[in-house]
Amino acid sequence: MRTEAVLDTERGAIVAPAGCGKTHLITETLSVKNTKPILVLTHTTAGVSALKKRLRKLSVPTSHYVVTTIDGWALRIANSFPITCPIHSSPENPRLFYPEIRQAVLRLLMTGSISDILQASYSRLLVDEYQDCDVNQHNLITSLSDVLPTVIFGDPMQCIFNFGGPMPDWDNGVLQHFPLIEELDTPWRWNNVGTPALGEWILATRESLQQGARVDLRTCPAHITLHPLTDIAQTDLTNQRNAQHAILNYYPTDSLLVIGSSINERSRHSYAQGSSRIEVVEPVQLASVTSAASQFDNNTGVALSTTIMQVASTMMTNVEMAKTSQRVDSILNGRSRTVATNSEQALCNVAIDSSRTNILDALQQLELKPGARVYRKGACNALKDSISLAITSPATSMFEAASSIRERLRQQGDNRIPSRAIGSTLLLKGLEADHCMILDAQAQGMNANNLYVALSRGAKTITVFSRDVYIP
Secondary structure: OOHHHHHOOOEEEEEOOOOOOHHHHHHHHHOOOOOOOEEEEEOOHHHHHHHHHHHHHOOOOHHHEEEEEHHHHHHHHHHHOOOOOOOOOOOOOHHHHHHHHHHHHHHHHHHOOOHHHHHHHOOOEEEOOHHHOOHHHHHHHHHHHOOOOEEEEEOHHHOOOOOOOOOOOHHHHHHHHOOEEEEOOOOHHHHOOOOHHHHHHHHHHHHHHHOOOOEEHHHOOOOEEEEEOOOOHHHHHHHHHHHHHHHHHHOOOOOEEEEOOOOOHHHHHHHHHOOOOOEEOOOOOOHHHHHHHHHHHHOOHHHHHHHHHHHHHOOEOOOOHHHHHHHHHHHHOOOOOOOOOHHHHHHHHHHHOOOHHHHHHHHHHHHHOOOOOEOOHHHHHHHHHHHHHHHHOOOOOHHHHHHHHHHHHHHHOOOOOOOEEEEOHHHHOOOOEEEEEEOOOOOOOOOHHHHHHHHOOEEEEEEEEEOOOEEO
């Protein structure tokens, strides 16, 4: 499909199955110079990051586009017009906060009072992953389309963000307002790496799942490896990690996405903690980071030192909390006969002087401790950035700084998404890798849409752990 079809459309939709050239079409469209930048909205910071990475790789000038999340853009508008667009909820209550933002910004748009500003700021609007828009977001985008020429990109088979509220009907709602321009049907993701058979299988699987049929995982043996689940937790975990290491040993420079439980975040952390080459993709809310920052605000002395160790142990290995706590106590009370290590001394410094500089140093020293490995780098980096911001802004609490860092990542996209990562389908959608591994094809929440999203992440191989050869 040519970019002219996008640029010449006042209002339309492109249905884009996974890996069929949607991102390439968007980047090609953004490479065309306009008098004003094109506004591009999507749902996740990972999606923002992936798109910006592609744009940088293609050397598309940043003056050609503004890329952010729908909620991030809405929050920016609300913050820019606080009197006419007041928000009363807190970001710490996202179930109230984001719906309120969407509704408030929609009311502002419908007044027409910022239409001139929008038209002066952007040449047109592109919306990615439109199937994940809830009714409030859909109403917001349709209102924007009255102001800016708008093309949406989506795939109803990838609709997995449908648990937060009512969703618009795709055929009778979305396509009624945004008439279909074209449906992409060439599996470029797989063709480009020499696995066209896998690409055709993915498209055929999409069709089968869409019709409610089951899929036989044995029908693409050259690219799909099936492992049986035993339902013995330790046996399955060992087999999963062995399969992961086999992939990375055979393809030492390739990327890998591991699809874990959508329900149990801790299980994903546990998997990464014991897998030396895998990192965790964090939810955009960064709840664990804001919670840690709040605990740092509310503790001092030895209690703060203990809190730092507790937080660090959820993000990195080899904290040795019990042993380290005893050493800190021994050093502080003058009973130690051995010289304190750098991390032990840093924790003692926090107990003596609970300054933010000492808190940051303690985290950094635990990270540098021999044998330590950070498996939640996204969370750890965001927490260190929050403390650094709080150091430079003494009047700001660490919790407020963490909230600010979270919104910055929401706006800009987190460019630290690892190439070998574990996440849920919700966190990994919009990303692609050379290989993907599904830890449990029958896990709670693994319906047809989630399975399609999971299967379509890998370009070269797909490794599936399943109790049955048929899915779902």
